[in-house]
Amino acid sequence: MPSNPSATSDSLAIVYQDEYLVAINKPGGLLVHRSEIDRHETRFAVQLLRDQLGQKVYPIHRLDKPTAGVLLFALAPDIARALGNSFANHQINKTYVALVRGFAPLNGVIDHPLVEEQDSYTDKLARQNKPAQPAITGFSRLAQVEFPFSIDKYPCTRYSLVKCEPKTGRKHQIRRHLKHISHPIIGDAKHGKGQHNRFFQQQFDCAGLMLAAAELRLTHPVHNNALTLTAPLPASFTRIIHQFDWAHALPAHWLHSGDSDTKVIHAS
Structure with a gap:
């Protein structure tokens, strides 16, 4: 049976x-699993969830360390293989919400191949100079706002709330694609704009990546029913959405309620 126990400070x-299956609302800043890139980290979603449930779990996909949102695990190897095939065949749909610089187009599709980003430490044995891989992201603008502050060369600042639906799963795809169309995500230290990241920290007390995986849609690998898994945006992201009067642009269950980050599954 579906369940949604409330999270505590020591649980996911x-x-x-x-x-x-089990799906969690991964907090921003938490690694999915151990990585040599962040050797100083001691907390990982895989280990925390394994200890919380008292059984082995199998991550089906990844979220970047700073990205919050729905993260899916299988509870057995055969289920993991089935879901892995579903991801590979583009049968699982992901929806993200991002806060970006500028007035983004009303909607569009970013079809821009990406060269694999490699880390000098963990990828030192990987093949170098790989060709760019196909990468496609659909997006739509949900809301926008303008402030009378001059940043960089512009007399005012503009920002948009954007919904993104990646059709492929390349590393940092949404972050790189939005940068490619000159609408980088606020709080993105690697692919964003430092002036705007600092502006949000100073003016709105808002730090961290403004990107969250809000929804995951799939067919259950055993029951064959349609599942829609949702996780509310982080409290800091939700606060900004209310502050900018954007709450009308999102389903109410996508917003942090103030009680917990747990939401009941919506299944059809």
Whole structure:
């Protein structure tokens, strides 16, 4: 049966669980699993969830360390293989919400191949000079705002709330694609704009990457029913959305309620 126990400071918020699957609302700043890039880290979603449930878990996909949102795990190897095939065949749909610089186009598709980003430490044995891989992201602008502050060469600052639906799963795809169309995500230290990141920190007390995986849609690998897994945006992201009067642009269950980051699954 689906369940949604409330998260505590020592546990992860579970947004769905049955005997085959479990999905959590991963906090921003938490690694999915151990990485040599962040050797100083001691907390990882895989280990925390394993200890919380008392059984082995198998991550089906990844979220960047600074990205919050829905993260899906299988509870058995055969289920992991089935879901892995679903991802590979583009049968699982992901929806993200991002706060970006500028007035983004009303909607569009970014079809821009990406060269694989490699880390000098962990990828030192990987093939070098790989060709760019196909990468496609659909997006739509949900809301926009303008402030009378001059940043960089512009007399005012403009920002947009954007919904993104990646059709492929390249590393940092959404972050790189939005940068490619000159609408980098606020709080992105690697692909964003430092002046705007600092502006949000100073004016709105808002730090961290303004990108969250809000929804995951899939067919259950055993029951074959449609599942829609949702996780509310982080409290800091939700606060900005209310402050900018953007709450009308998102489903209410995508916003942090103030009680916990756990939301009941929506299934059809």
